[in-house]
Amino acid sequence: AELERLGVRFDLAVSQVNKNGIAAISTRVSLPTGPDVDEDEEDHVHCDECGHDHGHNEGHVHDHPHEHEHTHEHAHEHDHPHEHADGDTEADEESLVHGHGMEVEEILSILDRLTEPTRSKAKEMFEALVEVEARVHGTTVDSVHLHEAGAMDAIVEIVGAVKGLELLGVDRVVCGLVNTGTGFAKMAHGTYPVPAPATAELLKGIPIYMDSFAETRKELVTPTGALILSHLVDEFAPISMTVELVGYGAGKRDTAIPNVLRGFVGTSASAQAPKRLVLLESNIDNMNPELYGNLMEVLYTSGAVDVFFTPVQMKKNRPGTRVSVLGELHSKDVLVETLMRESTTLGVRVSYPERYEADREIVEVKTALGPARVKMARYGGETVNMSPEYESCRQLSAQSGVPLKQVYMLVYEAAQALVPPQQEAD
Template structure:
């Protein structure tokens, strides 16, 4: 499983992240093309190699004319919508990052997402950093992103509204739910952009996972500290998964104002989009309101698709995302003969265990209807036929190489939500600036 670990020893900002992505080998030409398609006049990405306290790193700078525009979220969306070099996934990720910033600023200033205007994050260099990071992470195509505890910094920072303690109010809103670390540096170490990136993208927070490192990217911050290298390190590699286990992503959202028919329709759309499983749990919400928790198990690669369906169909304001390591059975498809006709099903097995057989419901139901026999008789006949073939040795021996990936949406809905790693809410999008 392709894994990225972000080591934010001195915090994280948009330019540090973009520098680390490029240094780790992400195609710069694709990033340049995406930035050019934003149609921001005379904007150019400049890449420099710098030395920070003796360590080489990539420093990203944005050359652009002086401008004083204060953009709203709708202005940013228009810029993204007309950017022809962005893919839908990249555009959606960039929009989510900006929306997170807008939501945090709206809360801080007692306004709404549509009315609040961006300050630093609406500036050209911040727009470039966020779009570049969205493109870079999409091209990196990691299955899992882990980040160490995030140091916000100490002291005070000058913003458009005056002098504020670190973390600034907007950054603090974004960092809700993110574990923080105290690094004794009197500076703003994590900017709104950096906070948005880790809040939106990180599947877990903690030390480096057990992984084989393939690339290390070094992104330099602007500030220089006397005793610490102001560098964001990005480790890209392969995380080992134990035999008979795999990583999946669990998405959850609480609903109390959505009709049952809408939830059913949403469930079907999620299943059609290749969710591993979708289920609904009755819950008690704030002020004793009855509600439903809609849960989705999916491949980490399908998270963006699943979240888009959940947001568009339910109107939810937030989706919790967590990575789960679960035990699985290898599976393949076999066919058996019953007195009423052939039935296919899934053969499952684990190392050192006898195979099991689960007949396909649709085929059993069709035979039961056609021959006017109880469904359970078809099931029993199919299971008996499998055992006879298995005992006679006429079935091909199961092999891991020939198995299909686990498919959780057949009749056996056992939910293995074990081994949860850090769970956090991904309904915030995030604001950003970068003065590292």
Template sequence: MVKVLLLDPRVAGVSGDMLVGALLDLTGLTDIVNLVVDAVRDVSGCSDFGVKIYDVRKSGLRAKRVEVLCPSSEEERSGREVIELVNKCCSATNLSTRAREYAIAVVKELVEAEAMVHGISVDEVHLHELASLDTVFDIVCSAKLLDEMGVFCEGYRVYTTPPALGSGFVKCEHGLLPVPAPATLEILRRHNYRYSMADVPYELTTPTGAALLVHLTKHIVDFYPGMRVERVGYGAGARDVEGRPNVLRVVEGSIADICEDRVVVLETNVDDVPGEFIGYLVNKLLSQGAIDVVVLPGLGKKNRPVHVIKVLADVGNYRDLVELLMREVGTLGVRVSELSRVVASRVKVPIDVVIKGRKFTVTVKISRAPSGQLLRAKPEYEDLRRIAEETGLAIKDVYEEVIRQVRAKLQELDTGIG
């Protein structure tokens, strides 16, 4: 079983304090907050810096709220200074190498995005003191909590749903700007990150939240992956949003290796499309990245003969294939479902064989069960055809001899063939 963390910001977006709150609610590791607060105080010289943690209710859901307490100040810190603060806090909190790299990447992302949208250099970026210390705490505390959970260990998988951005306007230093904030949009653009929209007149995903998210995972899913749920946490945002809970939900669980492969199944019925057009569609779907396409005959409304078109697609590109289906055959609806697929491990290896006294190299596709047991060894057709043409043997005879020799070699390697 492999550990999995899912973030779900598609309802209320993500911010730094929401992520910290959700991870605290999930883990209960409140001592980490004290550790990070002490580090921020020490490296910043702000002895009055503090954090308040308490439970709130958002649209009926209990969630953990994290509120930074710091006296107001008109002082500013440069982007370089904020990066250095994060670096020093990473050392003070004893982050692992990968957690430190994550935290530094996040703060650099923020500073570089601000520089880009303002058309200035990184050295010219400045943040108000309160905002900078809040940002430092959110980044370092998130990294430390994730580190303690083992998220940065090899094999741990992280997924997210598309973050909701919100709408309306956000008050910035230079006045009102439409949501998303320019820095948030720049971060999403730089990483080609898919988001979702929510008809809420507030900013839901902040620049800090976006930076934390894009560096944590590239796996954006529309459906929860099939897993065994172990812990759930809720982190609350500051304001109350009418009609939806202003919370970030995080889910930790485990997933079997055999369920790692997630696929989307697209299905639609057509009853007025010529067979030639459907054949063209099949080729077009495959050329555009479909894993497989199956066309089944059926009986539809009023006993009309129909074709049921089923497409197996990757989670990342199924939307393009939906559009292709609608455009090519004029279907008005496509059924979409995401499923776990049990997949045998498959590798191609070159194996030498001797046919009629001559040595040939054949590429063999070897499939194994999740347990490692060998399931199948299949030689490539093109290699069989080449040997048949060069030796004058029937291709079926070549296949049988190649399989016999491949079996013997695999048994010598003590793999068995089941």
């Protein structure tokens, strides 16, 4: 239903096929005016203005021989051993590059027809893909024109991935190390090593490896696949889950390694799995104190999860400040650049800590003074903390004249009524 909202004419054929003895679902995208989007063409977005053509593109379903473990922190988990087994077959450059081009704004207007939260996430992902293509080819986003077939396939993949996770009730996505494959990829400008330039850009901050087995001496991750990894995966780590559902999606080619995507849905094996983040730190002793507030703001704007300052003693007995920035793995480069540009530091230390997180939910409770919002924290299925929201309580205090500390107590008592009696007894 969500794909129908796009209002664009395309056909999506779904059928069951057999891959090396495994029954899997095959999906193919085609346009009314042309043939099916070939697996050699479909997973790369072709830039008409840039004049490049990847002749080895993966299909509408992703077929990597590496395992993507999509874990939902406390409810469901997925594991995607996407097994891309492509060859280096050249695509028809005339049909790819010189066909009808689509403007970026045209594509964004199509995505505007979707419902939230799919719309915002899909637009964010497509904009990121176009920005990477423009950067790789040394042009501007406004100058990028995308081939219709490749663009439509990318749209369907992006929307399908985002909406699919939403429909499955995914709380958390975890992926293992990503196998990019090895070898070379043929493009309009020549032959390039795997991963392709746009793919390499999108894989920044993602742990990868390259094996050299004959069956995987090919491109195993394409730009659209890398885009999905960089925007939908919460953590790259081994899987730990109790499996409830297993599904298979099929690629087009027949290969020695089953050309399928495997997805698991299940429950986390542990009460709460840790999340791997990046921690950036710099010790500074020569910066104007007035600049620290702005530094914190721009770091949060750049994607930081947490920013904090710690007083430290530095060389020559100088008092200094340790700037600590916690962020998602894919945000590392932009956060490092922000630190270097917005502070006086000469270097940034990088580490990768794990963080256990409680699941958080904002609920509204009713009190004698009016409704108020409370943040509920749950860990392992149990409510472990309740925190009245400051702004909500402050407004009640201002309206009623009741001291803020008493409002907090009233709101907290109302929130306690939401905790199951058995848990309170425990």
